[in-house]
Amino acid sequence: MGNTHRLYTTALVGFGPANLGLLLSAYRKNKLSEIAKNGIAIFEKSPRLGAGKLGYYQITANSLSSVFLECIDDPRFYELTSDFIGGDALTFLRDYPDTAPQLSLVADLLERLAEKIISRLAEKYQITLYREAEVTQIKRSGKSFSISFNHNGNIATAESEFVFTNCGGYQTAEQSLLNDIAPVAVTSDEFLSIDKDDASALLHRHKIQRVAIIGGSHSAISSVIRLSEIADNASVAITIYCRSLPRLYFETAAAAQDEGYAFDPVADVCPLSGRINRFAGLRYDSHQAALSIFRTGSVSPQSPAVNFIVSDNPFITASNSSNQELCILATGYRSASPFTGLSGKDTDGRVRDIAGNPVPGLYSFGLGAGLSPSEKAGGEPSFKGRLDGVWLYINDVGDVIIDAYTEDQHIPENIATGR
Structure with missing residues (x-):
């Protein structure tokens, strides 16, 4: 029979960039005393904290080094980070603030930062860390949540009044759909997690000459960049099947106009920042690669030719094409949360049940x-995706979540539970 742990005020299920950002947001907004009133329990499946799967990707970030440095240099976090030792990763980011760093460097920095933040906060608040603990179930139990997890070979249960579940995401599609497109199919996660030698070996082993990429995301263009590093225009051709062409990010409307980039002056402009395609737009390395593809048909003169085919159903369109040997799935992610019955995304971070009602x-x-x-987080009206990113978790998204949590403390129980 499993062990039952005490009742915590807050449980953080998963401790990658999202829940690390949440802790920093709570600290910045002076809400940690509320969240940690009767203790915080942190559950992380891996031995490492703070970075999730970022360290596995062999690509550059979609942000500059200076953006990641903000969470260390922000004076509001001085008490937490004043003596932070960031190793080679921090040295590189400081030396090259205007460069998009490798995600492996970002991961190393976030892992070191997470250890420092938890250690420092534990000096003042009750924090229980369950490292290498896999949460298998979260269910509502009266006024709190029952959290079942495996830890050190034992099955245990903890109780918590509030749960922030951020366990990463995964890409998925029916295997039959992928097999209709090409005999060899991988996700962009898988393809971008292997090094150049292994990627090259994959192409040679299966004699791949034609590649289908499903989706027009950052991962799709990163996959094109990787293919362009290991193949040339004489050996491989790439077709990207997507619902719409990838969008490009620009700091200002003037910058977009200088590049001859067409955009909607209302739908594609963030009303808070004035930036073009603030959330949907590709940045830095992927921006330059996409811009080159739009103009010349490839990342560089020697790189594989890239063709876009836009349709309402990229899977069907791709499956109707012939002679493709490799399919790379670069669509969006589904939540890996152990809480079942999610109804989808919203603007406030409150999980909804099947009927669309918030789960208190x-x-x-x-x-x-x-x-x-949302109006609070900003973003261009044309953006229909989800807000993800280290800076956002610590700032705009973190603010939205903490505000929702604070509001929920003042809702009468009969309203909060729908009674």
Whole structure:
């Protein structure tokens, strides 16, 4: 029979960038005393904290080094980070603030930061860390949540009044759909997690000459960049099947106009920042690659030719094409939360049940569950995706979640539970 642990005020299920950002947001907004009133329990499946799967990706970030440095240099976090030792990763980011760093460096920085933040906060608040603990079930039990988890070979249960579940996301599609497109199929997660030698070996082993990429996301263009590093225009051709062409990010309307980039002056402009395609737009390396593809048909003169085919159903369109040997799935993510019955994304991070009603005390906003844009978080009206990113978790998204949590403390129980 499993062990039962005490009742916590808050449980953080998963401790990657999203829940790390939540802790920092709560600290910045002076809400940690509320969240940690009767203790915080942190459950992380891996031995490492703070970075999730970022360290597995062999690509550059969609943000500059300076953006990641903000969470260390922000004076509001001085008491937490004043003596932070960031190793080689921090040295590189400081030396090259205007460069998009490798995600492996970002992961190393976030892992070190997470250890520092938890250690420092534990000096003042009750924090229980369950490292290498897999949460298998979260269910509502009276006024709190029952959390079942495996830890050190034992099955245990903890209780918590509030749960923030951010366990990452996964890409999925029916295997039969992928097999209709090409005999070899991988997700962009898988393809971008292997190094150049292994990627090259994959192409040679299966004699791949034609590649289908499903989706027009950052991962899709990153996959094109990887293919362009290991193949040339004489050996491989790439077709991207997507619902719409990838969008590009620009700091200002003037910058977009200087590049001859067409955009909607209302739908594609963030009303808070004035930026073009603030959330949907590709940045830095992927921006330059996409811009080159739009103009010349490839990332570079020697790179494989890239063709876009836009349709309402990229899977069907791709399956109707012939002679493709490799399919790379670069669509969105689904939440890996152990809480079942999610109804989809929203603007406030409150998890909804099947009927669309908020589950009192349960929040999710990380990869696969990210928020929709709102007046509070900003973003261009044309953006229909989810808000994800290290800076957003610590700032705009974190603010939205903490505000929702604070509001929920003042809702009468009969309203909160729908009675």
